[in-house]
Amino acid sequence: MPLQRFFYMLFILLLISSCASKKAQHQETSFDEGIGQIKHLVVIYMENRSFDNLYGEFKGANGIKNARKGNFAQVDENGKPYQYLPEIPRNNSFPTNLPNALFNIDQYVPSDKATPDVTHRFFHNKMQINGGKMDKFALYNDTKGLAMGYYNTKKIPLYPIAQKYTLCDNFFQSVFGGSYFNHVYMIAAAAPVWPDAPESLIAKFDADGKMIKDGAVTSDGYVVNHILSRNAPYPAKSDTSKLLPSQTMPTIGDRLSEKDISWAWYSEGWDDAVAGRKNNFAYNHEPFLYFANYEEGTAGRKHMKDQNDFIKAAKEGTLPSVSFVKPGGGNDEHPGGSAVYSSEELAVNLINAVLDGPNAKDALVILTYDEFGGFFDHVAPPVIDRWGPGSRIPAIVIGPFAKKGVVDHTQYETVSILSFIEHRWGIEPLAERDKNANPFRNALIFN
DSSP states (O other): OOHHHHHHHHHHHHHHHHHHHHHHHHHHHHHHHHGGGOOEEEEEEEOSOOHHHHHTTOTTSSOHHHHHHSOOOOBOTTSOBOSBOOOOSSOSSSOSOOBSSOEESTTTSOTTSOOOOOOOOHHHHHHHHGGGTOOOTTTTOTTGGGGGEEOOGGGSTTHHHHHHSEEESSEEOSSSSOHHHHHHHHHHSSOOBOTTOOGGGBOEEOTTSOEEEOOSBOTTSBBOSOOOBSSSSOOTTOOGGGSBOOBOSOOHHHHHHHTTOOEEEEETTHHHHHHTOOOOOOGGGOGGGGBGGGSTTSGGGGGEEEHHHHHHHHHHTOOOSEEEEEOOTTSSOOTTTOOHHHHHHHHHHHHHHHHTSTTGGGEEEEEEESOOTTOOOOSOOOOOBTTBOOSBOOEEEESTTBOSSEEEOSOEETTHHHHHHHHHHTOOOSSHHHHHSOOSTTTBOOO
């Protein structure tokens, strides 16, 4: 190549690189400047569904078509593929000879009926993922083959909203396992600790790392599986010696309060639970209840409110800057106790309360799920640290700042919500995970 032509080509390449860099810089500046247009964030936190379980049939998303192209046949403890999915126990609805593959739940149990629960625990989730092979969901599961079930996406009530706005198909629960741990991590980006936990609560493993006994607490004192707080309210007749003592690490609520930014966690059934009345409040779904700053009699307690208060504030246009909304048992999509259809109808009503209210013009709604609920998903989670991320779950970004009719393939995780709050209101990150999480940069658009 003549020297003159070489330098010409080099100049062109440098020019292209410079333009691309300026474009990327402009996009980042646009996000950082535009994010201030959002005055109200609403996070609606549903329960226990993997992405494939609800949105596997969504056009343009990485779903069941791709899962069927891969080798995700479920295997037994010896690594041998099952001939049929293991029989679903305590069941009169599902066949006993389901093929070893994904199957549609609707043909056996319609989405307006609840299915049995599915196993969703910290160590089990890691074993189900099996180093990214995603082939032991049926093995490490009390409900066996049900883990491979999915719903007809077009028939669920949230489908039109996912179509209209941004559906994230590469969003992961931040930590392995179940609801309690994911709730706490979502507000603190840290694992709760109990260094002197009762021996009966500690998980045991043999020298090869095989689990001998499941438990709520790791051998080094981290609390990773279902446990309730020692702070009231908790169910009557609870053994308080097995309830988690108050945690003291900082939370996003603390950070917001320090900057005098209004916020609240709204739970269905909260008022009834506090009053000791019959309720559908999910005690392990109220993460601030686990922290010393939100015990009875503290100033922080005022931020814990009832879901009815949220609906009233949305309709009146008096939403705080940050709202977390938690539907209660029977209305949250949790298998075993809730039906998908009726739970999503409630979720649609919560979304519409915001979009039809006075705060709609400057609000962003993020609807997501605390965790996968034990259901199969074919996408191997990224490896970040000891705690996760866990399985892929749905997330929908909604409102005037959400891109319209888009499937966003960007990698996000639960603490992307923390990252968004921190970017929007100038808050220091709580930990490395939220510091490094993408704050929905590619799901939003600003004028």
